[in-house]
Amino acid sequence: MSRIFKQKEVIIKPKLFCPDSPPTKIVYNQNEPAKIILENNEVVWGSCLNCPDTPCLKYQEDELKNDAFPLFPQDNTLNVCPTEAITLDADSGSPTIDPSRCIACGICVSRCPSGAIYFKEQVVPPFSLSGKREETVAIVNTESNKYIREIEHDNQHDILNKLDSNKKLLKSLPREGAFVQETDELFRNIYSKITNISVDAQFPNLLTRNLLIQTGISCSIRRKGDVNLRMDAVLGPPGTSSGVLEVELAPIGILDSPRNMLDNIAVLHSRYNTDTKNLTPLIVSMSLPNSRTEYYRVINDINNVLNIKINTLTIGAFFIFVWNNVLLNFNKSSFYVDSEQLSIRDYVIKELGREINLSEGFYSILETEK
Ligand code: SF4
Ligand code: SF4
Structure with missing residues (x-):
């Protein structure tokens, strides 16, 4: 309880x-x-x-x-x-x-x-x-x-x-x-606290759901322990016509997320008759994966072969949106990263309408570490 x-x-x-x-x-x-x-x-x-x-x-x-x-x-x-x-x-x-x-x-x-x-x-x-x-x-x-x-x-x-x-x-x-000004020091404390706090297994999905709702996107997360559903959540209006979400806060697990996303899209298409052309695929992680990992190459392949652009956002970027009362609209904005585009900083700046006070590469919140 x-x-x-x-x-x-x-x-x-x-x-x-x-x-x-x-x-x-x-x-x-x-x-x-x-x-x-x-x-x-x-x-x-x-x-x-x-x-x-x-x-x-x-x-x-x-x-x-x-x-x-x-x-x-x-x-x-x-x-x-x-x-x-x-x-x-x-x-x-x-x-x-x-x-x-x-x-x-x-x-x-x-x-x-x-x-x-x-x-x-x-x-x-x-x-x-x-x-x-x-x-x-x-x-x-x-x-x-x-x-x-x-x-x-x-x-x-x-x-x-x-x-x-x-x-x-x-x-x-x-x-x-803004509720608070973003700084390296603030994010150092927050990321350390998130990593160390004792929470329920549903915490990553619940945190992401609530951040999405507060930024204007309906989000339904799967029930705790439901092994029949593969996707972590599905998304809806007003911020997107429809979407599917993978949440992975652990640094290792994130590398499988693009392949899991492909699986989710196939399931939505074949079992739920979802129109996948207008679907927003979104991966949420603590940090952007290292540039040398397979993550970006798989996202590239999925885009090249299937013309599906997977968006990636970090928990830190979502915090900045919420602190600044930003509402997102995936029908107008993209958060697409791949091996040619290893940063979401410009996307976030566009939403905020100002520069961001976070050092380059800091915790890979906005771009991959150099
Ligand atoms: S800011 Fe509010 S909702 Fe977020 S952790 Fe603190 S008390 Fe909870
Ligand atoms: S939401 Fe209502 S009850 Fe909660 S702090 Fe604000 S005014 Fe008080």
């Missing part, structure tokens, strides 16, 4: 954000909650509204729907946080984050309508003998502001309507800025 649902009963007292002047946008920055900018130029810190549906903790079932593959036997886990770092505090009804489990993916931050969750450098246990360790992790701002009101007595129907329209208004606001 997940940590989220193991807790004692929590009484949530939802709140409304009711400023005097209409909100116009939300601006993110690291080390402080998001700023909500009002039409009269007043600035208000984003703060927790104790949402009854806790979008920072769990997806609604319809958010896991995939119109391209409605019958795919998917894992329906609703968990937002892939490491179960975020839970509800039974006394306050607000979420709380265990910094020792937070890998700074930004998924919960991107789902909070009021910008209450932000990244901050914090001292994180366990402390080493050489001193305290500081890491960038997510934290929830629960400090109220003058425009946050507890809901007064009302009938249940009116309460739900008010909460719904308040959330819709906040979600519709344009979002600017």
Whole structure:
């Protein structure tokens, strides 16, 4: 059973954000909650509204729907946080984050309508003998502001309507800025934490699914232990008409991914009658494989013989997209790498509209190591 649902009963007292002047946008920055900018130029810190549906903790079932593959036997886990770092505090009804489990993916931050969750450098246990360790992790701002009101007595129907329209208004606001600035040091910590954290076997697929959903692509992952299905997941609108996913976070396993992808495409075509011409094949790994491996030659061969272009993206690239509120559209963008094209840096720059602050070859997140 997940940590989220193991807790004692929590009484949530939802709140409304009711400023005097209409909100116009939300601006993110690291080390402080998001700023909500009002039409009269007043600035208000984003703060927790104790949402009854806790979008920072769990997806609604319809958010896991995939119109391209409605019958795919998917894992329906609703968990937002892939490491179960975020839970509800039974006394306050607000979420709380265990910094020792937070890998700074930004998924919960991107789902909070009021910008209450932000990244901050914090001292994180366990402390080493050489001193305290500081890491960038997510934290929830629960400090109220003058425009946050507890809901007064009302009938249940009116309460739900008010909460719904308040959330819709906040979600519709344009979002600017980044949750955190990417740096070599930040990724060194994150990649080390992902490698060492104790997680469920479904972690790679769950992390990738949630990163895809937050970047605008429906993703259905196969159930844990389902040996009848070969593919890790299938993808759907709005970010692609349809797609298939291989997730391989281990450095050795990634080398088999192009061949596995070919297998997946054949299965989708022959058993599910999928139109493979418009299918987005995507491999997600921690790092791009070394340039001397077979990986790129197999991708070349598949493209030359079958005219199928396999996309490759790294977990690090996805983190950068989520931190910057980027929505992907595979119908317009390509992340194709092969033996002639050993970098995804330009593709990522195109999506972000700016340069990336990551050294060349660093952990092979954007290009293969020299
Ligand atoms: S942190 Fe954000 S999403 Fe979570 S309950 Fe508070 S306001 Fe809602
Ligand atoms: S940033 Fe990611 S790992 Fe950290 S609490 Fe949020 S969802 Fe969990």
